[in-house]
Amino acid sequence: MAGYLLRRVAQALAVVLFVTVIVFILLHQLPGGPARAVLGNRATPLEITQFNQDNGLDRPVPVQYLVYLRHWLTGDFGFSYKLNQPVGALLAQRLPKTLVLNALALVLTIAVAVPVGIYQAVRRNRLFDYVATTLAFICYAAPTFYLGLILVLVFAQKLNVLPPEAPQSDGVVPIFADFRGMILPIVTLALLGIAGFSRYMRSAVLDNLTQDYVRTARSKGCSSSRVLSRHVLRNALIPIATLIGLSLPALFAGALVTESIFNFPGMGLLFWQAAQTSDYPVELGVVLVTAVATVLGNLLADLSYALLDPRVRYA
């Protein structure tokens, strides 16, 4: 187990390094470059040369990358040209808010999707199953910005019970003080999640209901509810563990579209604004956080298999 873990962590580090190399090179290929982005279109060639010299941008790309890497290792993520703040401080401010939004949406997703999926599987091809399946497909197929705006239209404009905008505060605590504004963003995110998770849950429970161990448990005299809760549920949760692992990046990277509908200042919006203003250090910082989260999510999903399923062993 320890050997496996070490190997996986080493691989994960390699992948993260590779990602930063690719992104670094891609950003340096963009026309204009940071100097143009900061100084504007009217900057003279002299000013641009000066700026590049001051910021070490005239050095070869591999050298720049190594300098960048050394700064990262000391916890320095660079400095945002546009927002005039250290990238580390920006991430520290945005990351907790995105985590709160996405984690709450994930909790709501699981709380709704798991029971719905189980009930669909147990009473398959009945009215509830058809209705839930249709709703899941529609929620999945409707673009988020459409779904979110319809929610705003109904709950903020027509019924006037919820605010159309998310809380704008800098910290996490004020978000909870103004929680009504969080309801619509959370529900928008959760609807998409429920659509996917409930399909998974339904198929996983269906798969397990036909297994021999279910028949054995039944013939021993186990009640249906006990078979479901003690035997089927645990096995059916394995794909859900993968899904949660896969949604970890979104937890950190934010959901750009949802954040922009409700103007929630999280990681997604930060990345989007950085991309529009060619704020390369911020873009790199967000990509780094996302890459680490993706790799970590995959690793955690693999490890959770072993927890949920004793037959899975890593050596």
Added chain:
Amino acid sequence: MSVNPIDLATEQLAPQHEIALPAGRPRGAFRAGAAVFVQNRLAVAGLAVVVLLVLFCFGGPLVYHTNQVDVNLANATLPPGAGHPLGTDETGYDELGRLMVGGRASLTIGFAAALIATLVGTLWGAVSGFFGGLVDAVMMRVVDALLAIPILFLLLYLVTIVRPSVTVMIVVLGLTAWLIPARLVRGESLTLRMREYVQAVRMMGGSSWRSVLRHILPNVAGTVIVNATFQVADAILLIAYLGYLGLGISPPATDWGGMLSKGTNFIFPNYWWLIYPAGILIVLVVVAVNFVGDGLRDAVEVRLRRR
């Protein structure tokens, strides 16, 4: 904008009911598959919807002529009425004609991007799984790394350096979507290589290429085709998101996503004809394509059939 959870979900879907094949002499794989597909009513309905939408978008402009090039502000945001069955948009284009033009872009991009992604992904995965060892390790780490880059970053990047047109969108979406089929095909060919019937071919002196071409590829084909259908749905949704972020196709050309995201500006004055038709068509085509994918999976999954 990550992995389509529904295709992952339905990949492991158990047979909900066993599908009976008509008795008779054994038939070819294609006809047997078609027989199963036809029995799935939702899949047939989905296919019919897709065909109708293709006819609407590509055949419609032949009988319903509209000017989709010149802006006419005198006719802006007219409600549905005589001459304009679905009204006009904010620049005076006829909305019904616009739906046809936009749908042509959406469907073309969706299908072509899925084709590119599938071809590139299948080739990558097959080579990786076939050669194994170091080649496999390197090729799969490349896929892992690209998967770890936010897809939005890649799309933003590519759209920044080239002006978005239908062709550009096809290439951009195709080049970001091939990672999933590559992983699927690689995983399948790894397990298939170890199957008894493939090893039997090797024992009998068949070449590796024979194993790959005659035994591995036909078995992978099912997964690939099913995944390709879901890729179509994903691509149509992705261009809708790009349109919303202002990175879609430049006017006067358009796509359903771009139309819908423009329409959402008119929610408050309640110009419903700019909002609902495009939204409904997107939902309709994505759901229909997903149903077709479900039906195809049942059709190609030989093991689930009753013999």
